[in-house]
Amino acid sequence: MKQMISLQVNGDTYELAVNPWRTLNEVLREDIKLTGTKLGCGTGDCGACTVLIDGKSVSSCLTLAVEVQGMTITTIEGMAPNAEELHPIQESFIEKGAIQCGYCTPGMIMSTAFLLKNNPQPTEAEIRAGLSGNLCRCTGYNKIVDAIGDAAEKLNKDA
Amino acid sequence: MSLPKFTYLAPASLEEACNLLGKYQGKIRIKAGGTDLMVRLAQRALKPEYIVGIRQIPELATISFNPEEGLRLGAMALLYDVACNPIIQEHYPMLARAAKSTATVQIRNMGTVMGNICNASPSADNSPTLVAMNATIVAVSPAGERKIPIDEFFLGPGRSALEPMEIAKEILVPAPLPRSGVSYQKISPRSKVDIAAVNVGAMVVVDEQGTCQQARICLGAVGPVPLRASTAEEFLQGKVITDEVAEQAGALAGTDASPISDVRASKEYRRLMVIILTKRALLEARHGTSI
Ligand SMILES: Cc1cc2nc3c(=O)[nH]c(=O)nc-3n(C[C@H](O)[C@H](O)[C@H](O)COP(=O)(O)OP(=O)(O)OC[C@H]3O[C@@H](n4cnc5c(N)ncnc54)[C@H](O)[C@@H]3O)c2cc1C
Ligand code: FES
Ligand code: FES
Numbered sequence: 249m250k251q252m253i254s255l256q257v258n259g260d261t262y263e264l265a266v267n268p269w270r271t272l273n274e275v276l277r278e279d280i281k282l283t284g285t286k287l288g289c290g291t292g293d294c295g296a297c298t299v300l301i302d303g304k305s306v307s308s309c310l311t312l313a314v315e316v317q318g319m320t321i322t323t324i325e326g327m328a329p330n331a332e333e334l335h336p337i338q339e340s341f342i343e344k345g346a347i348q349c350g351y352c353t354p355g356m357i358m359s360t361a362f363l364l365k366n367n368p369q370p371t372e373a374e375i376r377a378g379l380s381g382n383l384c385r386c387t388g389y390n391k392i393v394d395a396i397g398d399a400a401e402k403l404n405k406d407a
Numbered sequence: 408m409s410l411p412k413f414t415y416l417a418p419a420s421l422e423e424a425c426n427l428l429g430k431y432q433g434k435i436r437i438k439a440g441g442t443d444l445m446v447r448l449a450q451r452a453l454k455p456e457y458i459v460g461i462r463q464i465p466e467l468a469t470i471s472f473n474p475e476e477g478l479r480l481g482a483m484a485l486l487y488d489v490a491c492n493p494i495i496q497e498h499y500p501m502l503a504r505a506a507k508s509t510a511t512v513q514i515r516n517m518g519t520v521m522g523n524i525c526n527a528s529p530s531a532d533n534s535p536t537l538v539a540m541n542a543t544i545v546a547v548s549p550a551g552e553r554k555i556p557i558d559e560f561f562l563g564p565g566r567s568a569l570e571p572m573e574i575a576k577e578i579l580v581p582a583p584l585p586r587s588g589v590s591y592q593k594i595s596p597r598s599k600v601d602i603a604a605v606n607v608g609a610m611v612v613v614d615e616q617g618t619c620q621q622a623r624i625c626l627g628a629v630g631p632v633p634l635r636a637s638t639a640e641e642f643l644q645g646k647v648i649t650d651e652v653a654e655q656a657g658a659l660a661g662t663d664a665s666p667i668s669d670v671r672a673s674k675e676y677r678r679l680m681v682i683i684l685t686k687r688a689l690l691e692a693r694h695g696t697s698i
Contacts, residue, residue, distance in 0.1 A: 249414070268415035268458075271445075291446045292514055304487070304516040310445040311517070314415050315460055359512060381511025 253317045257282065258326030266313050273297045273308035276323060284324035284354050288383070295382030298355040299323050305362035307381075324354035327361070336402040337361060337395075346395035348386035356382050360396050368404055372397070410448050416459045421466060421574065424459055425549050428572045431457045437574060438462075439482060440518035442510070443526045461574065469577065472498060477582040482575055486515035486523070486533075499580060501589040501608070505536045508593055521575055524560070527567045528602075530628035534561070535608025536591045538625035538633050542580045546573040554579075561632035587612040588695025590688040594680050596671050603628050604672040605680040607660075609688035611648060617698045619643045624656075624685060629664035629677050636660035639685060648693040657686035 250265040255275070262280055273290075276282045276299070288296035290309045297308040300322040327335040337360050340346070347353050356379065363370060363378035370378060375396045376389075384392060416435075418424040428435055435457040438444050447453045461467060462483055469481035472494045480489065489495055490507035506520060509532040523533045524544065537557055544555045546569055560568050569575060583589075589610045595601035606627035612620045622643040624636040639659040646652050666677035 251415075267412070269410040269412050271410065274409070290449055292442055292510075295511070295513060298513055305513050306517045307442075307513045310441055312415060312441070312445075312460075315417070315462065362512065362516075378512060381513045 251314055253314055255280075255313065255317065255321060256319065257321045258323060264313075268312065268314045270313050271309055272299070272311040272313045272316060272321070275313040276308060276321075282323050282325050286351055286354055288351070288355075293383070294352075295355040295359060296352055298358040298382065300358055300362060303362070303365065305359050305381075322358075322361075324357055327357060335361075336406065337364070337399040340395040340399035340402060341392070344391050344395035344398055346387060346391040352382060352384040352386075356384070356392055360399060363396070364400055364403055368407070369400060370396070410445070411451060411454045413448075413455055414457050416457055417463055418459065418461075419463065421464055421547055421576065422549075424461060424464065424574055425547060425572060427457070427459050428574065429549050432571050435459055437525075439522040439525075440485065440514075442514050442518040443522060443528075467576065470495070474582055476579070478502075478578075478580040480520055480578040480580070482519060482521040482577060484520055486510070486518050486520060487512070489520050490515065498583060499540075499589075501536045501591045502533075502540075502580065505533045505591045505608070508532055508591070521578060524557075524578070525567055525569065525575055527561055527563070527565050527632070529561075529564055529630060529632055530603045530606065531633070532593065532603060532606060532627075534633040535606050535625040535627045536589065537578065537580065537608070538635070539589060539608035539610040539623045540580050541610075541623060542578050544578055545576045546570075547576045548573040552576070558635070563631045584612050586614065586696045586698055588692035588697075590691035590695065592684040592688045592691075594684060602671065605629060605666075605677050605684060607681065607684040607688045609685065609692045611643070611689065611692045611696065613648070613693070613696050613698050615698065617647045617693075617696075619646055619648055622656075622689075624660060624688070626660060626664050626681055626685070628671075629666040629681055634663060634665070636663040636681075636685065638663050643689075648689055650690065653686045653689040653693070656689055657682040657684075660685035 255262045286296035288294035299308045436455040467481045467483040486506045523531045542557045593603045593606040608625045610623045622640045626634045639656040661682040664681045666674040668674045
């Protein structure tokens with residue numbers, strides 16, 4: 249039986265009727281049409297589906313939509329401050345060539361946002377540990393690590 | 408990867424949650440962080456008619472410490488929060504280490520220490536230290552509360568001593584004893600984020616001369632449940648834990664283990680790692696006694 253829920257995504261409120269067995273990933277992509285959040289494995293291993301819930305990075309494929317009512321959900325679409333500019337983390341990923349096919353990128357960026365909020369000046373080892381829940385098939389990771397280091401510098405300068 | 412159909416229940420109190428477990432016995436599963444449960448649902452390994460979420464129950468979020476009683480870890484204490492909690496880092500650094508070595512950031516942001524224990528996997532990261540430190544699980548049901556010593560909690564892979572109508576409410580960890588030290592050691596095929604191929608927790612208590620008064624060693628992933636290394640523990644009684652004694656105890660722990668071969672490691676490799684990790688754990692725990 250469908251339940252009426254209200255989700256706060258990227259500052260907007262969505263009133264939806266959803267079945268309780270639907271994951272947040274399905275509801276974001278299929279009902280709200282925010283397809284920036286990807287689905288990879290569906291079992292918590294790859295990180296492609298990462299979103300922030302009340303500021304914490306979680307796998308949307310392992311989260312039920314009915315459980316996160318009233319919580320603040322941020323997806324990749326909520327990162328850029330406006331239609332013209334990108335978030336500094338997004339800029340760094342582009343500038344450092346940390347994107348190839350791009351499938352892992354939204355998840356990588358959400359994990360980076362969580363990492364840098366809790367640890368604004370991570371060492372390389374901390375960057376690698378912080379991103380260990382995100383798999384990339386294309387880049388070989390070095391450029392992603394560079395991009396995150398670069399994003400940390402940018403954000404610290406802005407602060 | 409869609410999920411099988413179920414009804415989702417979100418009780419506001421522990422009492423209400425227990426009543427639901429009673430009402431829908433055999434058709435209902437508890438969901439804490441869901442990082443084990445959701446995967447099993449996706450794989451169709453489980454098809455409960457009802458799921459009862461417990462994350463919104465306020466009393467389950469507690470993490471509190473006092474020097475007499477020790478630590479209370481509520482059922483919804485997240486792996487991430489346990490790993491980063493300053494009080495746990497100060498008084499129970501090995502519980503923090505075990506939580507931190509569980510899974511990935513996203514999974515630690517969702518998953519709980521209690522879920523890790525209740526899932527009763529023999530390789531669970533948080534079991535060996537909790538066994539070594541002699542933790543107690545507090546379970547509640549409509550009949551009331553009972554305390555389950557962790558030594559009696561694990562019955563087999565995926566099987567715990569919890570009754571169908573019980574919810575595990577909190578984990579109690581005794582305050583660290585004077586001159587005690589603890590260690591957690593883990594080895595896994597894929598660096599730090601993977602499920603353990605072998606893990607070992609150890610606690611030792613020594614007297615002023617450094618003689619071992621008590622040793623509790625728990626071996627993970629080398630039996631159907633996290634196993635106490637009783638032969639090694641007995642051997643350590645009354646001995647000063649020198650490098651040589653630690654090595655001999657490690658060899659005995661190797662005989663206490665009953666490993667199997669699987670995708671993560673062969674049984675021969677596992678036994679060898681038990682020997683090595685036990686020795687390392689004992690040396691680190693001895694160091695922690697500051698004697
Ligand atoms: C990608 C990935 C990597 C992982 N890596 C590791 C790893 O490295 N090491 C490791 O040990 N584990 C690992 N896990 C397993 C899992 O994340 C942990 O076991 C986690 O601690 C489970 O907690 P949870 O709150 O998500 O449990 P849930 O999935 O909510 O529950 C697990 C089980 O316990 C029961 N349960 C939960 N809470 C209670 C309660 N309070 N009372 C009674 N029963 C309860 C549930 O009914 C269920 O059967 C991994 C999982 C994933 C998806
Ligand atoms: S799709 Fe969620 S972790 Fe892979
Ligand atoms: S850029 Fe293709 S998977 Fe990472």
